[in-house]
Amino acid sequence: MDSTTRTKSVEVSLPRRGSQSSFTSKSNRHALDVVVDNVSYEVTNVKTKDRLKLLTDVSCVFEHGRVHALMGASGAGKTTLLDVITSRVTSGEVSGNGVYYGGTPATKESFRACAAYVEQRDTLLASLTVKEMLNYWAELRARNEDERVEILARVPGIIDDLNLGECADVVVGDSLSRGISGGQAKRTNLALALITDPDVLFLDEPTSGLDSATSLDIVQILKQLADSGVTVIATIHSPTSEAFRLFDSLVMLKKGRVAFAGPMNTVTTYFHGLGYEYTESFNMADFYVGAVASDDVDCVGAFAKSSAGDANKGAVRAARAKEQLPPPPQPKVTRGALSKIVTLIKYRTRYNYKNPDFVAARSAGNILFGFVMMSLFWKIGAPSGDAQEQSTQLNVASLLSMINILPSFQASGYMPSVVMERAMFYREIDDGVYPLLSYIAYKIIEEGLLAIPVSLVAQMMLFLGCAIKGNFFYFWIINYGVMSCGIALAYVCSAVAPDMDSANTLLPVYNVVQLLFSGLIIRPESMPKGWAWYRHTLFVRYGWQAQMRNHFHNGEPKVFVDDSGTAVGVSDFYGVKHSLSTNILAVFGIWLFWIVLAYVAMKNIRHQKR
Known part of the structure; x- marks a missing residue:
């Protein structure tokens, strides 16, 4: 087929079906060859700091309208090559003449314009x-x-x-x-890739974990996609001989080098020339993978010197010389970050709110602690005037301190949603379906909306049951701000930690430190000067100070004696500073800081190494 023309629509039918396939109906599909020209890829060993070459001088052509198998023994570099071709490597250095989609250098942008990727893991x-x-x-x-x-x-x-x-x-x-x-x-993962009707389709182990009949069904679908003009490239592991024969070409790797690249109908003849005689009693794919993995023959060196190797080099040169069509014109983007937030909320928040486990993890702790603390501190804030003796003031201060530290500890319930969604998040970011800002905003809205009724119920119990003075709105909004800070902090821990266990360790450690420096356990005047600055960074400190201002109004009886021998109230004794409004603003200012830090961490820390 002339690569400068558009492929025609081909009527096909799936196995056991007789209807025309709509995913082959694209009449203006671009005929894009994928060319890998002398590409190498190396990374640094984290422990030894040595350079490790994962791919060496890899050259091959994946022609449009064909389904191509990328094979090799475990560790041969199949998925690594696929990641390099799709610009998904996150570390290391790629060198050589490069990868091209229809004559266009492969980048994340060109990939998103014309291709789709089906991950091995179902995301x-x-x-x-x-x-x-x-x-x-x-x-x-x-x-x-x-x-x-x-x-x-x-x-x-x-x-x-x-x-x-x-x-x-x-x-x-x-x-x-x-x-x-x-x-x-x-098949659902494959359907996701077909949503945008791609010209190039990459698949990583699309048949892994499937029985032979289902695997054959998947490969037949890929074959029909190729017949419609799609360039299909798949790493494949142990397909049946029947499924293996459906592929049009084979690229075989050994330790990151090309051991064979060519049409499928030449495989048997080529390996026969190397002394490997295939018989029907063997699985064809496993036989040739085993032949290449064996050290009986230098398959890499033999291929480089063979006529098949020369043909592969010639195919690369010819494909590079073609004047292929440019990528399809891209429509003006009018659905920006806001529309992505709406979509995330529409499909994910709506169903999360219907999930009892999701709601319980965010509400049960607040309601339970609210009830326990209400019963423990029942009417503790009722005394007024001179009746607020020393023990009453201490008990109220302790209650208000715990009210502010508990939401931060309870934030551990928000971490699993980020850690467990990580694979899906990476896929969506790699495919460019939304900016990171949209994901962060969606999470804030999802958690923030649910936190409103939960915190209202818990705080109303405490406000009334414990006879808290002051304004209920301030009492609630302070707690809501501290809870929001805890959620943002949980996002940072989830982004920084490689797994759930690490995140569950990191958050409590930080919260214990917050508790120590909040001002009640150790008075600010008693803290070492080298640590005095740290309490100014803690949202629980500002939240507690705001609650103290709201309850006492700095008018409590002076029943304490400070270090200078002056009689003071509990607020001054524990170094409560600033006005009510200033402390509330400080809480929400720190919330914004943690949100920004969560954004930076998610943007720059990636635990999925490729």
Whole structure:
């Protein structure tokens, strides 16, 4: 096929189906070859600081309208090469002549313009049905309103084409809640990639964990996509011989080097020339992977000197010389960050709020602690005037201190939503479906809205039951601000920590330090001068000071004696500073600081190494 022309639409039917496939109906598909030209990739060993070369002088061509298998033994570099081709490597150095999509250098931007990637791991939202998952992804990927309508209209056809109709209204589920099957999850991930009707499709182990019949079904779908003009590139592990034969070409790697690259119909002849005689009693794919992995023959050196190796080099030169079509024109982006926030809330917040576990993790602790503290400090704030003797003032100060520290400890319930969503978050960021700011804003809105009724109920119990004086709105808004700071702090811990265990260690340690420096356990005047500055950074300190101002109004009887022998009230004794409004502003100012820090951490720290 001439690569300077557009491929024609091809009518195909899926296995066991007879309808025309809508994902092959794109009449203006771009014929894009993917070329890898003498590419190497090396990283630094973290422990030894030595340079480790993962890919060495890799050259091959993945022609459009073909389905290509990328194979090799474990550690051969298959997924690494796929990550380099798709610009998903997060460390190391790529060198050589580069990777090209239809003559255009491969970058994250060019990838997003014409390609899609199906991860090996199923990154789906457990709470959504298959149809809702596809609609969610369609709305995220749409760059303007017209495209949103167009992509959403494509969803029913994709569901039908991939034989997902029987599970369209079934929740995806996860390891703890039953949902769709493994094969249906694989097809759903493939459906997500087809949402944007890509010209190039990358897949990492699309058949792993599937039975032979389901694996064959997946490969047949890939074959039909290729027949429609899509360039399909898949790493594959132990496919059946029947599925293996459906591939049009094979690239075999050994320790990061090319051991074979060429049409599938030349594989048997080529390896026969090396002394490997294939018989039908073996699985074809496993036989050739084992042959390359063996040290009986230097397959890398043999290929480089062979006519097949020369043909591969010639194919790379020819593909680089083609004047292929540029990437399709990109529509003006009119669905910006705000629309992405709306989509995230529409599909994720709505279902999270229906999830009893999600709501309970954010409300049960607040309500329980509110009840316990109300019963423990019942009417403790009722005395007024001279009746506020020393023990009463101390008890009220202790109550207000605990009210401010507990929300920060309870913030641990907010961390799993970030840590457990990490794989999905990385996929969405890599695919460029929303800016990081949209994700942060969505999380703040989701948690902030739910925290309003929860904190209102808990704080009303405490305000009335403990006979707190002052204004209830201030009493509540102070607690809400401290709770918001705790949530933001939880996001920072989740972003910094590599796993849930580390996050669960980091947050309590910081909170214990906050408790020590908040001013009640150790009076500010008694703190070492080298630590005196630290209390000014703590939101629980400002929250407590605001609550003390709201309750006592700095008018409590002077029943304490400070270091100079002067009679003072409990507020002055514990160094409560600033006005009520100043302390409230400080709490929300620190909240903004933690939000910014969470953004910086999520942007610059990536625990998924590629």
